[in-house]
Amino acid sequence: MALAELQPVNRDSTAAIIAEQLRAAIMNGSLPPGTQLGEVDLAAKFQVSRGPLREAMQRLVQEGLLRSERHRGLFVIDLEPADVFDIYTTRNAIEQAAATLIMRGGRAEQAAGALEEVLAEMRAAVRRGDPHAASDADSRFHEVLVAASGSRRLTRMARTLLTETGMCIAALQRTYEVPDAQVAEHTGIVDAIRGGRESLLLKLIDSHMEDGIRRLLPGYSLHGPGPEPSEPPSSAGAADAPARPARPRTRRRSAARKPAG
Known part of the structure; x- marks a missing residue:
């Protein structure tokens, strides 16, 4: 094949585009902490097959933004x-x-x-x-x-x-x-x-x-001791031990609802 015959390709794969949109929805609160992500609904929303959707969601699991619960599915993390x-x-x-x-x-x-x-x-x-x-x-x-x-x-x-x-x-x-x-x-x-x-x-x-x-986090200061993690960090990585994102709560040991700047 001559180089002249090569055609431009889409820089972002379908999975990457889906991952970016999900990431933005998590960041701005459209997908609040604790939200369960359903494959059927999301595939219909994005008008894609489940293959690229699963790939996109797995990327977010690896980034620690989604957590996987056995027999239950994927959820947006809750920041502790x-x-x-x-x-x-x-x-x-x-x-x-x-x-x-x-x-x-x-x-x-x-x-x-x-x-x-x-x-x-x-x-x-x-x-x-x-x-x-x-x-x-x-x-x-x-x-x-x-x-x-x-x-x-x-x-x-x-x-x-x-x-x-x-x-x-x-x-x-x-x-x-x-x-x-x-x-x-x-x-x-x-x-x-x-x-x-x-x-x-x-x-x-x-x-x-x-x-x-x-x-x-009422009661805490950056210049003092912080709250203790509820569980010790796992060496297996974010995909195995995702942090739970915080909806700040008013009590000292918890983060307020819904997520500075």
Whole structure:
């Protein structure tokens, strides 16, 4: 076969496209924690055979976003308090490292401009009372912040947390009694970057993560001991021991219902 006869192919397989849509639905709360995924209904919804659907769902099992229960099927995980605490501790470290690179690498103006665009989307979503869009903008704000550091490794680590972070942000969305408070927190971060105030920026990021923990896990602090896992982590991997995603609850040992930003 001559090279001229080769035809372009779809970059994403059917399974990859399905996995991405399911991942987004889990992140924004359309598929809440604990939801059982039925093959028949989903195959009809996506208008595909069960083969690529099963492949897509297996990817999410391997990522730890779905858990498999024998004789029962697949369920969206529930984040436990220890998972939420771990996510925020890790995010705090990643985002502070990214902020340091931004401020010391001459990237502040470019980063502030990119973040302003996302902040405008968040502000518009809050004003029209669209919590899903506000959550999406919140997640994207932090993704853009880390990407602006120029560190591929920090960006890669942040992306592995993206869906779990989105679940937390979706829950956190319901804890803002004054919606503008969400916008104000992120505006402060952008202002610190634009003003070249590295020390303030690091404090604001830490405070932002601390606020998320206090809202989702009342009684806990990022600077104190976190909740104990209900079960020891398995060495078999996420597919065998998926974390249960948190719908933050109000009691100290549990995470609130429904998932910061």
